[in-house]
Amino acid sequence: MNESSLKKSLSKLKLGGMRYFDSIGSTNDEALAWAASGAKDFSLVVADEQTQGRGRLDRKWFTPKGSAIAMSLILRPSAPMRPHLSRTVGLAALSLADACQTLGLSPKIKWPNDILLNGRKAAGILVETVWSGVEADSLVIGMGINVSASSVPPAESLKFPATSIEEMLGYAPKREEVIQLVLNACLHWREQMGTDLFIQAWEEKLAFRGEAVQIQAGDEETTHGRLDGLEADGSLRLRDLQDHSVTVRFGDVSLRPAA
Numbered sequence: 001m002n003e004s005s006l007k008k009s010l011s012k013l014k015l016g017g018m019r020y021f022d023s024i025g026s027t028n029d030e031a032l033a034w035a036a037s038g039a040k041d042f043s044l045v046v047a048d049e050q051t052q053g054r055g056r057l058d059r060k061w062f063t064p065k066g067s068a069i070a071m072s073l074i075l076r077p078s079a080p081m082r083p084h085l086s087r088t089v090g091l092a093a094l095s096l097a098d099a100c101q102t103l104g105l106s107p108k109i110k111w112p113n114d115i116l117l118n119g120r121k122a123a124g125i126l127v128e129t130v131w132s133g134v135e136a137d138s139l140v141i142g143m144g145i146n147v148s149a150s151s152v153p154p155a156e157s158l159k160f161p162a163t164s165i166e167e168m169l170g171y172a173p174k175r176e177e178v179i180q181l182v183l184n185a186c187l188h189w190r191e192q193m194g195t196d197l198f199i200q201a202w203e204e205k206l207a208f209r210g211e212a213v214q215i216q217a218g219d220e221e222t223t224h225g226r227l228d229g230l231e232a233d234g235s236l237r238l239r240d241l242q243d244h245s246v247t248v249r250f251g252d253v254s255l256r257p258a259a
């Protein structure tokens with residue numbers, strides 16, 4: 001992948017703009033700065049290598065050269081989208097899942113922000129917001145996708161097992177093609193963001209649905225329950241051991257299968 005091959009692959013998409021880097025600290029940092037200085041809606045930052053890639057709470061996201069996708073998409077929320085901004089991580093997850101599915105894979109969404117292939121993490125999402133007072137001026141959707149097998153971090157450095165598209169598919173698709181699939185799916189799902197269908201589609205793709213899971217939120221006591229589905233705002237709904245409904249909101253929460 002290089003700037004001209006990427007531009008060619010994305011030529012039919014109406015991007016607000018594109019910035020491509022052979023190497024960058026973090027595509028989200030670049031996109032946040034660009035958004036704050038007036039980037040147009042649907043502008044894209046892509047890098048071949050990320051040296052300071054971030055997960056939630058500044059955990060590290062690994063994006064070695066020539067093997068993975070590090071991209072950040074800038075959205076300027078339209079009036080109809082505004083009431084549904086808490087669903088943005090779902091927009092990203094559905095877009096990634098659709099792209100994987102088009103490639104012949106069976107992705108699952110590990111709520112809130114990871115894509116699993118065969119139970120292993122193959123992509124991660126980090127949504128960040130540029131505020132204008134109390135209003136969201138723009139949203140930055142960061143995505144890291146393990147395309148080639150060499151993008152997968154060493155197992156001993158991970159809390160959750162990882163994989164790549166190549167390991168699951170038997171070959172590595174062109175990264176330009178994967179980016180194009182993700183963006184096309186995003187254009188589709190963003191129009192649906194306020195619908196019940198959006199939540200249903202998101203819910204259908206949830207990993208561990210109907211299964212026993214545990215939730216760890218910061219230092220709090222672990223919550224045990226069966227994964228039930230999603231609330232309208234994208235929060236996770238569990239059934240606890242007493243069969244009570246428990247709502248888990250976004251934040252520093254880690255979802256795991258029950259031990």
Ligand code: ADP
Nearest residue numbers: 055056059060061062121124153158159162254
């Ligand atoms: P969580 O695992 O709690 O959902 P994050 O979503 O913040 O955490 O993702 C960051 C974590 O993902 C890192 O701490 C690291 O363990 C793992 N990780 C980093 N890079 C990759 C990668 N390329 N593929 C899979 N997992 C990764």
